[in-house]
Amino acid sequence: MIRKTIRSGIVGCGFSGTFHLHAARRVHGTQVDMVGVYDASPERARAYAAEHGLAAFEELDALLDRVDVVHVCVTATAHEAVAAAALERDRWAIVEKPLTGYFGDGTEDFRGDTCPKEPARIEALASVRRMLAAEERSQGRILYAENWVYAPAIQKEREILEKTGAQILWMHGEEAHSGSHAMTYAHWKYSGGGVMIGKGCHPLAAALYLKRVEGLARNGKPIRPATVSARTHALTRLPEFRDEGHIRANYHDIDDFSLMHVTFEDGTTATVLASDIVLGGIHNWLEVAANNHRSICNINPNNAMQTYNPVEANFRDIYVVEKTGTKQGWSFPSPDEDWFTGYPQEIEAFYRAVAYGEPVQSNSRLAADCVSTIYSAYVSAERKGTETPVERL
Numbered sequence: 001m002i003r004k005t006i007r008s009g010i011v012g013c014g015f016s017g018t019f020h021l022h023a024a025r026r027v028h029g030t031q032v033d034m035v036g037v038y039d040a041s042p043e044r045a046r047a048y049a050a051e052h053g054l055a056a057f058e059e060l061d062a063l064l065d066r067v068d069v070v071h072v073c074v075t076a077t078a079h080e081a082v083a084a085a086a087l088e089r090d091r092w093a094i095v096e097k098p099l100t101g102y103f104g105d106g107t108e109d110f111r112g113d114t115c116p117k118e119p120a121r122i123e124a125l126a127s128v129r130r131m132l133a134a135e136e137r138s139q140g141r142i143l144y145a146e147n148w149v150y151a152p153a154i155q156k157e158r159e160i161l162e163k164t165g166a167q168i169l170w171m172h173g174e175e176a177h178s179g180s181h182a183m184t185y186a187h188w189k190y191s192g193g194g195v196m197i198g199k200g201c202h203p204l205a206a207a208l209y210l211k212r213v214e215g216l217a218r219n220g221k222p223i224r225p226a227t228v229s230a231r232t233h234a235l236t237r238l239p240e241f242r243d244e245g246h247i248r249a250n251y252h253d254i255d256d257f258s259l260m261h262v263t264f265e266d267g268t269t270a271t272v273l274a275s276d277i278v279l280g281g282i283h284n285w286l287e288v289a290a291n292n293h294r295s296i297c298n299i300n301p302n303n304a305m306q307t308y309n310p311v312e313a314n315f316r317d318i319y320v321v322e323k324t325g326t327k328q329g330w331s332f333p334s335p336d337e338d339w340f341t342g343y344p345q346e347i348e349a350f351y352r353a354v355a356y357g358e359p360v361q362s363n364s365r366l367a368a369d370c371v372s373t374i375y376s377a378y379v380s381a382e383r384k385g386t387e388t389p390v391e392r393l
């Protein structure tokens, strides 16, 4: 096969912009021509461009004119605007999670923890609808950068479902660690919510994806979420919280613990936990209880490697695993953390979709179901866990 060349750009030169670039540089099925980068902060764009040997663009439009696909790695508040600009020019948009959301009313004293959640849900879904409509009008497509879908353990589970015709009865999963370091993460207005959207979107997307796979495999139709019951808490903001310095504790107006219990159209279930209060390194897993098998999909930590280190200082220059608190004693170094997390597989698949029209596992429909489920979950949490319908767009 002749490898096609795809011209590409990165918008947003921060944390995710960096791992996207690393993954794009590992793509082998197509030739990626990384044309340049753009960031709302010209200094950040220039510094990033210089570090990675790329061109920095001063206008988004100028970059869009030169590419086939853009990585939308900007703060979630700007996902819609940047993706829509790309789609309008018939470009493909690789959009980070969450697809979009509700980012407050713009007032100085807006608080996400006390704002009414039904209007928030309606506004978030209006944003989703605008993005789906922009995609509809475009020759380009939204590629939803949900790496959990492409994590090797989740793709292996997909194979099991497709080949055995399994019915999933219950999934439970979690994404947790001791707190994101980004300062903006403390504020609902930048992230569209707290940990329930910031981290919960990952295991939720994997669960929604696997039920889609199950439905398509057996009946040619995805099985979609129908209702959700949820609870959220702000444990590190409790007056009684005893801060010993291991867990981040300076959030402004967001939840740091959440639980979503989803029922699907066929009555089966998924339970998703997300929190910022778990020590011992990042904890990402999904367990599948099906009628003919049971799988535990470990994303992180993984026991591909286990190392005992008697002296903390010995591992000074050794990366072990995300968010680990100590490298002394037994640890689970991830020999290729990006690979276990699904980043290179995701970006490889997206470039193949752009170049050769290969089907997309993580698309705008999955992304829309995630946003809809999460904002219904915030409505449910406001009502202390009342079962709440999930609108299917």
Ligand SMILES: NC(=O)c1ccc[n+]([C@@H]2O[C@H](COP(=O)([O-])OP(=O)(O)OC[C@H]3O[C@@H](n4cnc5c(N)ncnc54)[C@H](O)[C@@H]3O)[C@@H](O)[C@H]2O)c1
Binding pocket: 011, 012, 013, 014, 015, 016, 017, 038, 039, 040, 041, 044, 073, 074, 075, 076, 078, 082, 096, 097, 098, 145, 147, 182
């Ligand atoms: N999949 C994952 O594992 C993962 C991990 C981290 C972050 N994310 C997602 O990536 C997105 C970005 O997060 P991050 O951690 O990279 O943030 P970041 O703050 O490190 O970087 C965001 C960059 O976007 C730029 N920016 C903001 N608005 C812009 C606009 N309108 N136009 C151009 N540039 C703009 C900022 O100047 C900044 O440089 C978020 O949606 C987040 O949820 C995903």
